Amino acid sequence: MFKNYFKIAFRNLWKNKGFTFINIAGLAIGLSCFILIALYVTNELDYDRFYPNAERIYRVDADIKFGGNLLNLTVSSDPMGPTLKKDYPQVEDYTRIYASEGSKIVRKGNDYFNEEKIVYADSTFFNLFPQTVLSGETKTALFEPNTVVISETAAKKYFSTTNASGKTIEIDQKPFKVTAVIKDMPRNSHFHFDFIMSMKNVDYQWNSFLSHNFHTYILLRPGTDYHAFEKNFTQVLEQHVFPQASQLISGLTSMDEFRKAGNMLNYSLMPLTKIHLYSQRYPELEANGNIQYVYIFSAVALFILLIACINFMNLSTARSVSRAKEVGIRKVLGTRRKSLISQFLSESTLMALISLILAIVITYFVLPGFNDIAAKSMSIRDIFNPTLLPFLIALPFIVGLLAGLYPAFFLSKFKPVSVLKGRTNAGFKKNILRSGLVVFQFFTSIVLIIGTIIIYKQLHFIQTTSLGFNKNQxxxxxxxxxxxxxxxxxxxxxxxxxxxxxxxxxxxxxxxxxxxxxxxxxxxxxxxxxxxxxxxxxxxxxxxxxxxxxxxxxxxxxxxxxxxxxxxxxxxxxxxxxxxxxxxxxxxxxxxxxxxxxxxxxxxxxxxxxxxxxxxxxxxxxxxxxxxxxxxxxxxxxxxxxxxxxxxxxxxxxxxxxxxxxxxxxxxxxEAFNNIYRSEQQVGKISITFAILAIFIACLGLFGLVTYMAEQRTKEIGIRKVLGASVGQVTGMLSRDFLKLVLIASLIAFPVAWWVMHRWLQDFAYRIKIDWWVFLIAGLIALLIALATVSFQAIKAAMANPAKSLRTE
Known part of the structure; x- marks a missing residue:
């Protein structure tokens, strides 16, 4: 039975190639946008989760306020890690990373190279962050001074082979023994090192709780609540920090007194799996992402997918008039409503499946360009992510069901007598659902337009504001x-x-x-x-x-x-x-x-x-x-x-x-200044790309609705023209209702866009004001694009020969 449904569905789609192409193209573009953003979001959410004990690893952060200056640090003191391991049984292990300032010079024969991905680490580094070993072993790799573990890239660069363990390399004019070669760290790690040197080579170890220079990570034992463990930092402050602070600050009698004076020294734990998206501190080992952007782009992906589905529904409904007599004949011949619904759902599901396949092809070709914009290195193979793949498999059936449900019920409820007499008008003006869908489409598009304009205005402000120094030349x-x-x-x-x-x-x-x-x-x-x-x-x-x-x-x-x-x-x-x-x-x-x-x-x-x-x-x-x-x-x-x-x-x-x-x-x-705002630039580029696509998809839907309305009002248009109506009058009549919907969408979008962008701007101490003309421009852009889309089909309908539309009367 299902085979027959799909066979008939394929024939119907092939018979109406133009409609099929527009419908599939709109849905495919929407699905491709959704897949691209889904790949981006899953990539951001997957950072550091590949480590075996990722859920039990935490970084020790510090918040310090003294003398009016607030510092939110990712580093803690030299003795913090060893102290936590020694005094608290909940700590199973720890490791420290010391990233010295600037690059180091590594020698290869008579050539020298600047290397920036180079750090010192404790011998326990690989206990917390195990890596794939290509040569040597990491268990005891950093026990001794003058030892170094290098990446696959570094091994090939300096030794032309990954079998480099036991060899010697010169770093800052000091010889180091390569004790292991590891595979390049996964791209979804919040740090990437090519050289990891023994901590015993750090020139100075302060042993002071007041100097914060080490990224300290701890591994808590299974079942330990890290929030409960954070309370132990109060004891650390009293037992270890206060004795040293009292030597520096005259008259200091307790840490409570220190806090009452408006000062702060607090330690907290940052879960490893949250560092990439939630940590905006100093000094990060690498630039992190931002959870706000994940939320924003997730919403954009959902909205674009909904817009595509809405178009699918509207275009299918627009085509329903031409199939009304087919439905009437089928009902006269005894076809049940259930069978008709199944038939139309089969058609929509088939189109959704074809759209998904086309969307994956589109994604494959545009992904390299998207990677450039988003500064990612995602692959089409990432769709096999266990989180994403099941959803993609179910997606065409969900979309087919949602997108085909309304047209299926809309068509199958036609009465045979009415449709065979040509009375199929369901009333455009009375269809609140369809009007609401158009409003939603343009609401989303206008919010994206406003967001894009404000992001670029803020970036322009950053580029042109007085910095107090001259960054040019x-x-x-x-x-x-x-x-x-x-x-x-x-x-x-x-x-x-x-x-x-x-x-x-x-x-x-x-x-x-x-x-x-x-x-x-x-x-x-x-x-x-x-x-x-x-x-x-x-x-x-x-x-x-x-x-x-x-x-x-x-x-x-x-x-x-x-x-x-x-x-x-x-x-x-x-x-x-x-x-x-x-x-x-x-x-x-x-x-x-x-x-x-x-x-x-x-x-x-x-x-x-x-x-x-x-x-x-x-x-x-x-x-x-x-x-x-x-x-x-x-x-x-x-x-x-x-x-x-x-x-x-x-x-x-x-x-x-x-x-x-x-x-x-x-x-x-x-250029160095511009790099500070690279993430905002990426967000701006992504926003404008998807704003354009959202408008394009919305216009496809608008095109379908105008087609639907023009077909339903064919005889009315013919009568008006016979009675003397001009092309302009007919075009205005057909366009008026749609332009009203765009205006309604604008009025709803304006306050929502203001709220979202106002919150985004709060991240900047120095920021623009949101001008009223931004909303006016966004509304006009949407209105003009909608007008152009509507006018094209409306003029075509207005210029049709009235004799043809009245011939059957």
Whole structure:
């Protein structure tokens, strides 16, 4: 029986090729969009779940507020991991990762390469994060100093084989024994390392609970409630943190007193499987995703799928008029309503199956482009994900049922006498369901349009807002420490080149670089009222000028003042926290543990620099100080030339002459700044892509409805034309109802879009206002597209010969 249903269904679809193509194409595009977003969402949700004990692994995070500066850290102190393992039986194991600042130089013969995916880790690393071993073994791989585990990629790069265990590799001019080669870490891991060196090679281990530099992961024993375990951190604070903090802060008698003064030091556990989507802290081992975007794109996928199904229903209903007499004849010949429903459901299911196959083909071809936009490396094989595959298998039957149900019942309820006499008008205006579906389609499209416009407005604001420094035309040379004693010579040689205006050496730049947080006080004896936590950047005399920053009080560093080696220039945020009315001439004190109020160094405030952004615009500007101290981590050059490539080639030649064999690595500051907002740029591109597709699919449905209405009102149109109605009048009559629906959709979409985008903008400390014209433009775009779609078919119907439509009367 089912075979017969599908056979008849196939013949009917083939007989109406134009209708079939439009219907299948609309549903296939909608399904393809759904599959693409589903692949993206499942990829995001699957991070780190492949580790055997993923559900029992947690990272120790720290929230610190002291001296007015709030830090949400992914790192904890050196002794935190060992202490938790020793004192708490709930902790089965732990490991620490120390990611030192910048890259390291790895040697291959006479060539040197900068490697950034390089960390130190405890020997227990592979207990928590087991990897596929290609050579050697990982159980004891990091027990000894000067040992390293390398990835498959690194092994092939430096040894041309994965069988590299037992061989020696030079890292930062030190020999390391390769104890194991592991397969490249899975793409859905929140970290990826090519070199994992023994923790015993870390040059300094603080053994201080006040220095936070280690990513610490713990493995809890089965059955342990991690929320309950977090309460133990109160005991850790009292037993281990307080004794050291009381040496630093004069008069501190308890951690409760510390908190009552408005300060904070809290530890918490972040589940491994939530790090990628829920952790927006510092310093992340890699850039993470955002659970908000997963929610948003999941909703978009569902809405686009619903739009496609709605179109399927509307187009099938539009075609129903031409099949009304077929239904009437079948009923006269004794066909039961149940059989008719089964027949029409078979047709819709068959089309859904064909649409799904076509959708998978479309997905296969567009996936590489989508990967580029979303910065992913997804494969069509990912549809076999055990979470996604069962749903995809059931999808055509669900869609076929939902999309075919209404047309099936709509057609099968026709009375034979009525349909054979040509009276099949079900009344467009009275069909609230169909009108509601059109409103829903354009509601979704308008929300996507508004969201896309606001995302791009915020990105434009970020690009054009005053940052407090000039990011344009600045060439950054990383790893300048490889020049050793030739760093000043390199700087001076490059300054001689035409097109180079100024140069500076520093440890930090006001785009994504590392942090250096230190604690200072207004007085020689630190207490909770006079303390300030701020970043401290080591710079040279030319830093402020090269970066285009502005001194608003006092002066810049100068070689004319020998005392500037103990001088500091503060930003406005630091001055506000310290409470200085006239900061220039005052002192601040850097304090380290070693006795109550012990002072390490005294700095004279010689100037105040206008606040500048050195983090994402999601964050406020925090206190910062610039000190004059040699640091050749980064070399920055302000250039002024239209032809950059020859200048870079000249700079590289200078580098090669002074640092033979050392890798030359450069970037531009404006590009580094843009990379901070890569995720927003990706979301913007994805949003505009799916907004266009949603509108296109909605217009297909609108086209179907206009066709349906024009067919139902054929005789009415003929009579109106005979009585003198113009083409314009008839077109207006047919278009009016649809345009009203688009207006209704706009009125519903506006407040919803405002609420969603308002919440998204709250992630930015510096953000745009949502202007009223954004909604006007979005509504007009939807209205004009709908008008163009409706007018095409309406004009066609209005221009038809009335004699043909009235011939049967």
């Amino acid at each position: 600045v060439l950054i040379v990383d790893g300048a420490w490889a020049l050793n004693k030739n760093d000043e010579a390199f700087k001076n040689e490059v300054l001689k080149l035409p097109g180079v205006e100024s140069a500076t050496m520093s440890g930090y730049i006001p785009v994504n670089s590392s942090r250096s947080d230190n604690t200072y006080s207004r007085d020689a004896t630190m207490n909770q009222k006079n303390a300030l936590s701020m970043q401290t950047w080591k710079v040279d005399y030319d830093y402020i000028g090269t970066m285009g920053m502005q001194i608003i009080k006092g002066r810049n560093f100068s070689k004319d003042f020998g005392t500037d080696s103990s001088a500091v220039i503060l930003n406005e945020a630091a001055v506000r926290v310290l409470g200085f009315d006239n900061p220039v001439g005052n002192k601040i004190y850097q304090n380290f543990p070693g006795g109550a109020g012990s002072v390490m160094k005294v700095y004279n405030i010689i100037g105040v620099v206008k606040d500048f952004h050195f983090e994402s615009l999601r964050h406020n500007i925090y206190p910062l100080g610039l000190i004059l101290e040699h640091n050749n981590t980064i070399m920055s050059f302000r250039i002024n030339t239209a032809d950059v490539k020859p200048l870079i080639a000249q700079i590289k030649n200078k580098w090669t002459a002074l640092a033979p064999g050392m890798p030359f690595s450069y970037r531009f500051m404006d």
